Amino acid sequence: MSENIDDHLAHIPHAAAIGMTLVSRNASGCVVRVAYAEHLVGDPDTGVIHGGVITALLDNASGMAVRSDPDGADIGEERSMATLDLRIDYMRPAQPRQDLYCDAHCYRMTSNVAFVRAIAYHDDRNDPIASSVATFMLGTKAAPRQ
Amino acid sequence: MKILAELRQQGRGQDMQALVEHLPYARFLGISVDRKGNEITTILPFSDHLVGNVRLRALHGGVIGAFLEITSIVQLLFDTSCERLPKTIDISIDYLRSGRPVETYGRAIVTRHGRRVANVRAEMWQESRTAPVAASHGHFLLTPA
Numbered sequence: 001m002s003e004n005i006d007d008h009l010a011h012i013p014h015a016a017a018i019g020m021t022l023v024s025r026n027a028s029g030c031v032v033r034v035a036y037a038e039h040l041v042g043d044p045d046t047g048v049i050h051g052g053v054i055t056a057l058l059d060n061a062s063g064m065a066v067r068s069d070p071d072g073a074d075i076g077e078e079r080s081m082a083t084l085d086l087r088i089d090y091m092r093p094a095q096p097r098q099d100l101y102c103d104a105h106c107y108r109m110t111s112n113v114a115f116v117r118a119i120a121y122h123d124d125r126n127d128p129i130a131s132s133v134a135t136f137m138l139g140t141k142a143a144p145r146q
Numbered sequence: 147m148k149i150l151a152e153l154r155q156q157g158r159g160q161d162m163q164a165l166v167e168h169l170p171y172a173r174f175l176g177i178s179v180d181r182k183g184n185e186i187t188t189i190l191p192f193s194d195h196l197v198g199n200v201r202l203r204a205l206h207g208g209v210i211g212a213f214l215e216i217t218s219i220v221q222l223l224f225d226t227s228c229e230r231l232p233k234t235i236d237i238s239i240d241y242l243r244s245g246r247p248v249e250t251y252g253r254a255i256v257t258r259h260g261r262r263v264a265n266v267r268a269e270m271w272q273e274s275r276t277a278p279v280a281a282s283h284g285h286f287l288l289t290p291a
Contacts, residue, residue, distance in 0.1 A: 056208020
């Protein structure tokens with residue numbers, strides 16, 4: 001699992017489409033980057049990245065943090081999980097032409113539910129653009145919805 | 147925002163389709179806006195680059211969140227005469243079902259509109275409005291022109 005989480009992002013079409021790459025990972029979390037790109041802009045007057053990109057980054061990194069958990073060895077790629085909810089607080093505007101980073105940390109895992117906190121920032125973790133809390137339901141059925 | 151001011155000058159202040167066409171990220175997702183009288187619906191056609199899980203061909207959770215956020219902001223701009231894009235203060239998303247690889251629709255309602263802050267609820271669905279894929283509520287900061 002630890003080997004393939006790296007190219008895991010390349011196999012998520014939307015993650016690849018917005019240019020997400022894994023920066024680092026540890027026992028309980030990971031850091032993911034989104035490079036600045038014109039098609040991600042939300043306000044053409046300012047050139048600032050859209051909040052939706054931050055949402056996608058926080059959601060994706062939070063999910064990966066669950067798979068990083070050492071106690072979650074059985075949460076393999078074949079076992080599915082579903083986001084129950086995601087709450088995002090936007091603390092300050094993103095700056096134009098700057099890459100985004102997200103640090104996600106799974107701080108609690110039960111047999112059914114994983115709890116994750118994440119922050120999005122440019123270069124200083126202590127000056128976050130947004131923070132989020134997410135809960136994930138583990139071991140959901142991995143079949144397309146009819 | 148220039149585009150909002152321009153549209154208002156041309157008497158097209160409620161032309162939300164023209165607005166989303168000017169937002170690079172909304173264009174990248176492929177969002178359009180349908181208007182019937184004073185009701186607007188956002189539309190997200192399915193596309194492969196929106197997928198978050200290849201095996202299930204399910205929409206990415208981030209796409210779902212972004213679509214709900216854009217739906218909320220579009221409704222807010224439609225209802226009010228603000229000339230700047232409202233800023234999201236916070237948004238809370240409930241994921242109710244996986245997003246299937248089909249067209250998705252969104253509707254929002256401004257539950258409270260104050261001088262500085264608006265509360266907006268949004269919902270998105272696919273084949274049936276009574277079976278929503280996700281719902282959100284958020285707070286948005288309104289900045290005077």
